[in-house]
Amino acid sequence: MFLQSHIDKLRNHATAGAADKLAREALKAALSADGYRGAGWDRVVGLLGDLDGTLRQGVSDALVKQYRQLDEDSPARPNVLVVLDALGAGLPGDPLGAERTAALERLGSAVWFSGPADRLAEAELAAGRTLPAPVVAFFRRAAAEPYCVPELAAVARKLHEPVLNVGETWAERALDAVTGDPGDPWRDLLAHAATATSAKPTAKWDKAARALIAAAGADRVRETALPCLALVGRPRTIRLDTPPYGHDVNLAYDPFNANALRGLAWILALLPAHPDAARALGSLVETSLKKVAGLGPVNPKVANAGVNALARIDSEAALAELARLTTRVTYKATAKLLDAALDARATALGLTREEIEELAVPAYGLTGVGRREAYLGESTAVLEIRGVKAALTWRNASGKTVKSVPAAVRRDHPEELMALKTAVKDIDKMLGAQSERLDRQFLARRTWSYAAWRERYLDHPLVGSLARRLLWTVDGTPAGFADGALRTLTDDPVDPVEDGAEVTLWHPVGREPAEVVAWRDWLERHAITQPFKQAHREVYLLTDAERATGTYSNRFAAHIVRQHQFHSLAAVRGWRNKLRLCVDDEAPPATRELPQWGLRAEYWIEGEGEEYGVDTTDSGSYLRLRTDQVRFYPIDAPENSAHCYGGEYRMWLRDRVEPVEPLPLAEIPPVVLSEVLRDVDLFVGVASVGNDPTWQDGGPGGRFREYWTSYGFGELNQSAETRRVLLERLVPRLAIAGQCTIEGRFLHVRGELRTYKIHLGSGNILMTPNDQYLCIVPKSSSSAAAAGTTASTGYLPFEGDRTLAVVLSKALMLAKDTEITDPTILSQIRR
Template identity: 70%
Template sequence: MGEIQRYKELVGRRVAEDDLEGLAVDLLKAAVANQGNWAGLWDGVLDRVRRLPPEGRSRVADGLVAQYHSEQAGPKARENALILLGIVSRDLPPHDRLLAERLALLDQIARQHSFWYSAHYENLVEAELAAGRPIPPAVVATVRRSVTHAYQNEDLLRTAKKLTEPPVNVGEAWADQALSDAADDSDWQALLAHAATATAAKPNAKWDQRATTLTTALSTSLGPDRVRETVLTWLALVGRPRTLELERGTYEPDVNSAYDPYNANALRGLAWLLSLLPPHPDTARALGALVETSLKKVAGLGPRNPKVANAGVNALARIDSEAALAELARLATRVTYKNTLKLLDAALETRAAALGLSREEIEELAVPAYGLTEVGRAEHRFGEVTAVLEVQGTKAVLTWRNASGKAVKSVPAAVRRDHAEDLKELKAAAKDIDKMLSAQSERLDRQFLADRTWSYATWRERYLDHPLVGTLARRLLWTVDGTTVGHAEGALRTLADTPVTEGTEVRLWHPVDHTPAEIVAWRDWLERHGVTQPFKQAHREVYLLTDAERATGTYSNRFAAHVLRQHQFHSLAAVRGWRNKLRLAVDDEAPPPSRNLPRWGLRAEYWIEGDGGADYSDITDSGSYLRLRTDQVRFYPIDAPENSAHCGGGEYRMWLRDGAEPVEPLPLTDIPPLVLSEVLRDVDLFVGVASVGNDPTWQDGGPGGRFQEYWTSYGFGELNQSAETRRLLLDRLIPRLAIADRCTLEGRFLHVKGDRHTYKIHLGSGNILRTPNDQYLCIVPKSAPASPQTGYLPYEGDRMLAVILSKAMMLAADTKITDPTILSQL
């Protein structure tokens, strides 16, 4: 405060002495001293200068030019001189003082994401506007982005409002294409400008009215479909790498992977605008893709832009079409970001209420056939050529036959020439099927805890005989009036292959309700009929209460004392329907990861704590822990008060409000076996995937060797339940492998005999030891290892099985290994 008052008095004294050149020196010294920050009370110093008459400010400006060229001026002083020059020259006649230098600074500003409001760079822009020169579009973009934190700089806000061109910011692929398409058309430019005004959570009637007027004008001149087609070409480019890369500060998020915040408003507007046009399947696809692209994670930031994702959901909810409803239902199984998921749930609930259906029923009815005319198959005629669309496992496969019925490898030229639009729609349908198959597989996998039942007729219509869902339902086991059935040879059949053609009530089969002998018999039945299940069902791990858990009574320590990668755990938890809060290295508390089970009136909790190391070095730039330590699994009534503990560890305590009494955890013996099994299976998945013990590069124990003991015990220790299931499967698979004579299963390991050494692959972690002294062999698997040709597999989705088999194939032929990193260890 004293420093600011001193400079105010100094300004007054220099003015009284008519020493305005000296005032320029004083101002520049102050700018360097306060690091160019003229915010807050410092702004009063500048006000004194701004009140000088024009001739006085001109003399100060000349003094700043002189100081800029002085020998003692450094880079910071020169930059501040340019800013001060812009401030004191406001409203003066256009001038060319330090013009080249000002333009060079503007060029530098153009490569920044934004600038802090106190930098006052807007004065450089005002000088250019006063001179009648256009502002480079990249500079316009920086100014617009800077407005988001310009609440203390009214000058910046006023300057930004003057920059009306271009209608959206340059530098993103979609925006550049939009500006190119709208370059010579005022109607398109007006539409883009209106889209950029979409700053609210939802469009109001006035916004919709203006959007309708603009789209009607374009549709009248170009045709009704042209607006939609053009906007969809823009949305198809969203998420592409920036065309103008921005400079990134050391601790800043990855701004080049995030959305331009000004353009994000325009994307919201375009999504809303599409919902006002006649419904079309392409619109629903594009909006669904926009939601998913907008929720992709960016380092240091999180989801790219949840507001754009939410606008996509709101737009889909406003479209009354089967395709839009299908996208909402698909996204509800894929989206894990809490606020967007709430919007999806609300949209589906609203649609269900309007139709007098339950939420589950609307999800079932929302699945389209995508042109399939029978379960998993459709034929389409294109002149004399036939396209066959078939669902094969998790993919839709498109094949072609010529007029004589002979298969051809590629799309015939006549089809590409004469049926381009139909071909485009067919290919789009194939992609839609791939996405929906994945979503429906996950939805079905969650039905165990939903404990759903269906009438036989409804179930056949929505599941077994549905053209798309039927490809999944026919590979699962069900109970019809208590009798287990599977689908084979065109009919539902019992274990003895007796057909079942009618029934009353249907449930999804779960192994916890059946004897080990029956489970094994059904596994044999699936293999005999060549059925590969879309996820583990007959081979599903079952977690029964142990003696140790009976002894502890109200909690399970089965998955305690593990070290997990926090962000991987967080993502997995969201996918499996668990609520979790990232642990930050701050003085704050958080509830444990939990999963509500409304069908059972229960809440499951998995207690965790952050691990930042002794010196808190194991945290991200944004302050979140890299790793977690795990503790108990507990169950409470669903409406029990929430527990919480410090993010960095400590005792969990129940958060009590309004005089509420604490609620004790429920005895594990009171938890239904299916619920206990499924919850513990989730937790086993979290540990099995996110444990640092799975990282083959951590043989040294990670940072400072802190995790050496844990890594060794996990990476080569006793098998968990999923690894035991993997062992049973390998016991059946190995005899069918081309390397069967080189492989044996012994305890926790698959032994592989190579020509150089014999190797032991751990069935839980995939880590490898080699003879003769159990020396560790580090082989880092590819992110998506190819599944070796093993013939029949009973279920899909076990990545670790693919890792183990691919390592076994490589090591059995170890003399053919060429990778220098692996060879150096052999």
């Protein structure tokens, strides 16, 4: 038995009454028991604790001296403190009490502790001292672990203060609001929130929460809770010691506090409806679904609690948050909850799901399409939507625009100023969400009556700022909005005789090339920048190769893409995908269901590589994927699947279901084929390793060098061809036009030191002579550079093409290569 030899020697020394030898053997046993919990160690502690008082005193004194001779990091120290606790029962004083307190305090930054933490804590409590708040947090964190030893959990159950764990900014803010008065209802409400361990609140839980809300006052609860929730996700105030494996625990929620967050979300749903509460819940959902390496979403349970709370609030603001989140949330379980919440709201109101999403968009105080003016004293605030962002500007009493908020407004109208700034943030979030929703309408087969469309789209204060920059068909007549009216290509007004006229979103598929070009010219003539590509939208028509293969497209096969980026893009575009792990498992292809067409599109993919830790993350998910075919099936066809690291896709058949053949591509409606292939082109265009300028060495082992070169400088795909056509119109307007030419796949830029060839598909650069590679890693400010280019050209026809921004920003920089100061870039140019 483990420790048996020490136990036998301790018994012999006890019989002989040899205190020094007992102490030395106890120290040896403490060293042997490092990290061990069990009957053997319990017998050691029990045997020493059962000695008579005189002998215990002698052993205790000797052991104290030996303890102080140990190294600071000796593994025996915690066990010696436990033994001294057993020896000291009934004896005067508290040997090494200060050292025990210090040992406990070190637990405040620990994630897990294999030593006798429970015994140290029990001794501290028995001595009449309270545990420091960070130590309380440790025991609660430990108790939340699925494999927590019972002793640690037992200590956690005895700890009732503070009601939340310290270490997180939001929790400490909430604790600061506790008054300290006996029976403070806010303190009791926090304690009740921490009991939110189920998926949904029970009637009993709600009843108790309502009583506590009544005691505290609904206004106090809301005014106290909302600033706390605004701090969720901030860096920890007490850093935890992250283990050498797994994720960084400092980026995750404290598990004890996470329950309290769920409870606070439920509590907000019980308060009178308020826009700030809906806004806070929406932010909580998004923050809780942010990805952490090695972990995934931070805390889906908290996110789901936020969705459930929003679903229970009967207000326009809550409905708007639900609708906005449906365009943002890609985590499957939470997305399912959002869908269920909106479907339930639509059913209750007797509307379709599409109608509820349209009616859920608030105006945010805008009094006209994309504009609001607010008069604060002698100053005027002008809130305008510009593109997909809101801007707040100011005019003084004389009507002159000023650069900053007038001092009188800050002094006399702080609440109105805060409301305007909040509206700007809300509008920015909703504009992005609505732009994405509109971009998905091409496959929704959505039609509107003219009256409903004008109300919900063209004349809506927020959505109208997007809808008026798009093209529509009104009873089959294409039209765009300019100079205050719907107009045809010839600028004739479109004025339907009846409000029942049918409106649809215009798509270039099926249109004559001359008409598409004419609409591009019309948009340019009216200086209209579309929120996404419509008139310039890529069209993917059936190729001869696809007619030959018949049922599948290899147009986007044999690419190497970054898996996690691909996964995120797929989710945003409405595709369902499963991350591939380097394990013996199967997965279905990336799939987009198109219920309006009765179709399911599949993009076949497989994990790339075999070396764990090189081709995978620490958690085992592949870093890269290899792409294959695109296929279409009836929407109810059995699902295909293949091994995660490659192999043949096979249809999963159950209950004697017959296999279903893929549909001929020639039978797929052209707009469906085009939009699906456009999605796939986007996945490859954004996630391909060929777009990474630092991969000129070919990645791990150089095995992707050939692919990187062929993609980074090869033939242009459809989106790059669109970019080339656009640049042919834009470049002549640039200040550097005289230094630029477009030849084939490249934009040539003549600097003073070199001539540069910027690939229009990847943005990668070659320098003359000898096509030497120039590595320039784009910064996040590329969009800002493109905005500067917009000022130079006076016009860009659409937003959202990051590669276009990269190409333009690189061209502007390289045209003035003598002004470049970055030493990394200069060393390559002058090499």
